[in-house]
Amino acid sequence: MYADDTATLCAGASIETARHRAQQAADTLTRWARTSKMVVSGEKTQVLVLSQWPKDAVDLSIRVAGARVEARETLNLLGVTLDRLLHFGPHCKRMRQRTRPRLQHLRRLTGRDWGLEERQLRIVANGYVRGALEHAAAAWLPAASPSHVEVLEREMREAARVITGCTRSTPTEALMAEAGLAPVTARKTTLAARFLAKARALPEEDPLRRVADATVNPRLKAVTGWRTVGLEAWHMAGVVAPIEPVLPPSVAPWEEAPPVVFDLGIGATPPSGASAETRRQAAALHLASLPQCATWAWTDGSATGGVLDGGAGGYIEWPDGESHELRAPAGKLCSSYRAEMVALRETLNYIGNHTDHEKDPIILCTDSQAALSALRSGPAEQRTQLNRAVWDALALVSDNGERQGQELIEVSNGHPEVAEMG
Template sequence: MARAQRAADVMAAWARKWKMRLAGSKTQVLVLSQRHEDARDIVLRVDGTAVKGTRHLHLLGVTFDRLLHFGEHCSRLRRKVKPRVAQLRKLTARSWGLQEPQLRTVANGYVRGALEYAAAAWLPAASESHVELLEREMRATARVVTGCPISTPRDPLMAEAGMVPVRARREALAVRLTATAASQRTDDPLREVAARTAPRRLRTTTGWRDVGREALTRLGLQETPVEERLHITLPPWSDCSGVAIRLDVGAAISREARDEVRRAAAEEHLATLPDQATWIWSDGSAEGGVASGGSGALITLPSGEERTTRTPAGAVCSSTRAELVAMRAALEEVQQLEDATSATPLVLCTDSQAALATLATGAGEQRTTLGAEIWRLLLAAPDRPTWLQWVPAHCGLPGNERADELAKEASSLPQAAAPVDVRSLTKAVGRAASKAWRDRWPDSFFRRIMRDRFPTPVLNETREDAVNVHQLRAGHWGLSTSYLHRIGRRPTPTCQQCEDLKCPAWV
């Protein structure tokens, strides 16, 4: 108490020096200790106002308690979410209401979004019994989305709704905060806090730093460098008129069209672009679309000289990010070959519509370091006309096939030094946590038909048909005679009216 009082006096003196007043009536005091006696009869004077210690402290929407078990906070969240689940329930029933895609969107944004407010800070420390309060509301939400009865087991129920339990989200949220801290500048306070190894005052509490480090260690990503976040965006008035981004090749081509049809359409469109230009064919590759990213590019100069680039894109990496890394590496190579005043046209061809769509939002709208760096390279030569052109993949275009080979070669390069973005790290840990949850599913009819995979959502069906599909797969179909008998709703003539516990309806 003496140390806390000295700190309060220093704070009050500093405020008076700078012509400010502390609001003692709004000041809260909470003692963090495993000894109940330590929190008894706590009174501090803050700028002349007596402030008594309380059992809970409210800060930015989060309720703290003495042991940081967040029991009161979880109870408050449950009371907040219950009306939302009730409102969601009014949007649908067994035979009418919103379709499943809309229900999932509302459930994730309206219910889970409220439960996970600032969850990266408190959920890793919350005790299991308190997290169970939130799990109950998520299961109630899942029953609304799927239409499954209350007797449906929790694992099939959550899987049918396309949701993972709150517990399975704990590691992903902790890693997101850990990686976000690592992406800050070296002198950033959040980064310093994340890197610090502080003595643990509460032996029963585990914070987000420990949970995040353990999750990354299990995946072998504890030493992976994190890409620094974008601190300064490009100005919105940047002149991007010299860069044309085309997401098609003229005529509409379906994915089912024959290779020669897609190749002919692409070649016809590419013939309209400048021949005397620097041509770049870039491609990205990622194992399963999520790991061992490789980026390759073929550069053909106006003189006919060819250059190639091979760049690792990260131990965990999406295909779109690998494509963007390939573009950046190729543009950096071209910048080294040409000066900033070069007016030689530039044509960059890629088979990733997602990567081009990310860049098509404009230079000032980029929210990642990678996207901003690509636009800086594109705008480095303001007098140079530039085309970013999408081409269909794997249809026999020589440049695209060569870039694909280079990307696959790059995926086998060492990935340890390649920086990874926060989003990729978070998704990798989330996939691992989701798989660990599915591996723990008990043996049942649902697991035998799903084989620890997430069931596909029921799309383009009536609400009644979607409910029937979910209930059938979960093994609790409300229209099944055997199910009704099992829960005691429809006894057979030989049944003992389900009053005896040995009746098959109770098994």
Template sequence: MYADDTAALCAGNDITTAKRRAQRAADALVHWARQSKMLVAGEKTQLLVLSQSAADAADCAIKVDGKLVPAADRLKLLGVTLDRLLHFGAHCRSLRSRVRPRTQQLRKLTGRSWGLEERQLRAVASGYVGGALLHAAAAWLPATPQSHVELLEREMRAAARTITGCPLSTPAHAVMAEAGLMPVAARRDVLAAKLLARAHALPEGDPLRAVAEGGPPSRLKTVTGWRGVGHDTWRAAGIVLPIEPLLPARAPPWEVAACPHVTFSLDIGALRRDAPPDELHQAAQRHLASLPQQAIWVWTDGSADAGVRSGGAGAFVEWPDGATDELRVPAGQLCSSFRAEMVALRAALTHLRDHPHQPSAPITICSDSQSALATLREGPASQKTLLGAAIWTELAALAGPSRRIHLQWVPSHCGVDGNERADEIAKEAAALPQAAVPVDVATAHRAAARLARDRTIAAWPEGWYRTLMEDRLPPPAATGDRSSAVDVHQLRAGHWSGSRQYLHRIGRNPSDDCRQCPDTDCAAGLCTVCREEADTPRHFFFRCPALMGWRLRRYGTIFPNPEDVRDDGEVAALAAAVRDLQSRTATPQ
């Protein structure tokens, strides 16, 4: 026996037309089921009217296999709760009740002496909490009003406080940045832009692509969707059409022709990680000298401004007879260094295929992109992009029993002649017209994510956290234990549990004269070490005279810059020094 469910969407200019079409669809389903000797459970069927008018949903019902199915207030489809106005308030409330227990379970993994490391906590929070909140979010989140989005923001902030150990009073922008979590409102723009790019990358005639390319007028200005939000994000991020098509369905590995005549090498011998350029140059020359010299040598490189835009792909070809060719190809207005390198590899291989005047000479391709070569080394069946599949198609066409192709990594910017020449050609190619070069979905997604990050940082209010971090998001705290990581986050966020002024402000450090107040001049909040002013994080970082010698020894000045002190290792050292001084003042002499 088999069981499954299905859904039908029937639309009309009025409720009568839509209801008639829905009844016709239900009758067709029941007729097909009876012919296939199957039963339709009419009593389990649900009906939802999507309309701005409440009168359309009143007394609306259809019959399914003789059972009357009245219209309900909401309907759950593939884990998403739909309501009549598509405001998704009920769905957000359902998600919140679902995620709260997960946040509680995450909190149980944060013991100061035995808890998970911060990178592990971030991974669990992103998958276990964020994954549940953002299930199918690209479809429904862009249409959700901000009042309902705020319900999800609260749960994300709860997860952020769990990761960082920051108290409830910590400003939301600081705790989210310290936890490495993006606000839900910012994720909405990124997801909409990515879905729009994926829709445009689908084949001609695909229904989702037709929706993405359509532009029906909006009846209400307050109603948004993934298409409108995606286009707004595209304009702000500089994403333009065309979009590179997605890779068609890949053949299984056992049907892909093996290419034993294509080899890869991602090293040039044992080298230190911090080897100087001259040592890298010598190692590269020795390794290249061991390869066949009577070969077609190809040097490829990719260039991208700041690694994100104005991509250029360059290739320098040396034929066995001494002739040379230079190839310059634009890689796209929005382009990563990785993609520019892949474009250069494809252009070089296409050039070799189009000039087969030395068909038996081996080919050695040198590139300074380990990531590109590592991706290609996985084989033709493992390529996930159209560009990677095209490169393997060219490799398979060029390689054979009488010709071997070797792809070799070489270090960059160490004086290797061919690599330096390819780098110059790539920079020249970046100045070529880029308008006709398609943007791939991954690049569009990263551009939208960068825009969301920049907007999030720009929205930080003026205050301690913006002064300390400027325009940077902090990486995970790399301190050895959970207790030190919590001190780092609390100090940077400005709400440290080791501060007397903070404890007094929340009523945990009352005095005889003052039970609780936010005044930084209150005697109950003065620094226990210097007794000159409130012991705020700003005081410890920059002004406490008791830490003057410590700052001088550590930074070479008693007035360090924010850039010198915001590193997690420096903040952890400061917290340890302050606690040491506090313990001394608490010990009777």
């Protein structure tokens, strides 16, 4: 057996109490490892004192597996450099050193005759440069002091100059807007709000969920964290949305799923740059190859700007020629993906409650590649209530797997022409 990157946090009202508890933790870990036939490396162990008083970190040490481990000025944990005051100055400097070579690589891609276009440079900067700066940033960036965040802002401004060719005299706001890059300060707020939402979606017994729900009166106004910054971002938005919980798997992976076939293609893919009419003909040809004596359903969902006033709709045509249209709200705060999932859920539920053609296949057409990609991983892999509800509806229309010899087919080709044909 092998274990790595084990960390423990020991607190106390005084530095002596904290040190004593840290020693107990080290002794307990060493005994457990010895019983489990593993070796603890005391030479590689690090100790960091988190305290506002510098004298607490003077001459502090513990013994780990017979080795004396002295407290350091910083501690490296999973790629993040922690310091005594948790201002993350050393970590920001380290991130700056990490991005300097990447900025040089970005400059080499700007050749006038052979270099990348501005749009392509922006993509590289966001993934290659910003990606290096934002390693685990949701955890540490909200706590970083403004002066240390400015170190990272300079690197992003340099990336913006490479993208746009602007001079150093260009105003910062205009530079970042021209480059299409978000400032690090704005990213700090976004990452904190997103991380807080993810933490509050966890089960109540999860330790991270307890931290997210806790109310703590800060002793120092200058000290912030992802919980504080995230809540401020929520309040600035004007609405605190209910967080949909992350669901544990309720279906065993070995249980047989309902007879559902997901088809994300349209047969022969039209060439790149094909006209709308060519794509429509390819979609029509693919749909004509499917069983025609079937219940056909078409779904679509959308949201204003992809974030507000979601709406869902569906069109159902039975084998005898009768049809039905349905509409449903998807939520005041709603993504386009969620609206598509609501459309699938409502349409499937209606079919399951009203169908009289148990022996006919059901063909459900949607233009949401993302929804189908998420659903085709199977019922055991769904982690949201909405996705779980869609799979429950799939089981309903397939009579819990009793639709003998038939298939329920979901079709998507990623082109809006298919939805228009409905």
